[in-house]
Amino acid sequence: VFGFFALANGDHVKTFRAGSSTMTYHCVYKTTIQCTSSVVFPTMLHMYSPFNDVALPNNTVAFVSTKVCIPVTIPHDPVLLEGICVVAVPGDPASDSYESSIPNFPHPMVIGLGSVTSPTRTLADGTSKAFDIVSGDYV
Secondary structure, rough: OOOEEEEEEEEEEEEEEOOOOOEEEEEEEEEEEEEEOOEEEEEEEEEEEEOOOOOOOEEEEEEEEEEEEEOOOOOOEEEEEEEEEEEEEOOOOOOHHHHHOOOOOOOEEOOOOOOOOOOEEEOOOOOOOOOOOEOOOOO
C-alpha cells in the first residue's frame, strides 16, 4: 500500500525480542484508510526507527510505502501497516497553510499479486466489498 496518510498519536516504543535481550525500536501511529466509496477504515502504522528517534507531531502527513495486513474482522480491528518508507510532508502541521502543500492524492493505492479464494462479501458498512486473497511475499 502506498499513499499519503495523516498520522496521529505517535509513540516511540521499545520492544524486546522473545527469548532474547535484543531491543527493537519503532514508532506506532494511528491513521485511516479512506476508500473511493468514502468509507474510512481505522489503521495502525508501525515503522522501525533508531533508538533515539522521536515520533512525528500529530496531524503530520507523510507519503508512506508499506506492507499491509487486513484482518477479516475489519472494521472492528484496524488495518495494520508495516512501513517500508515514511517521508513526512515538510512544514508545520499546525499551520493553516500546511494542507495546501500536500498533493491531491486522497486514496491509497494497493498493489498485490495473489489468488482470490472466496466469493465477494459486503462489509459491515454496507458498501465496501471484500474477498480473501492468498498471497506470498514478493522479493
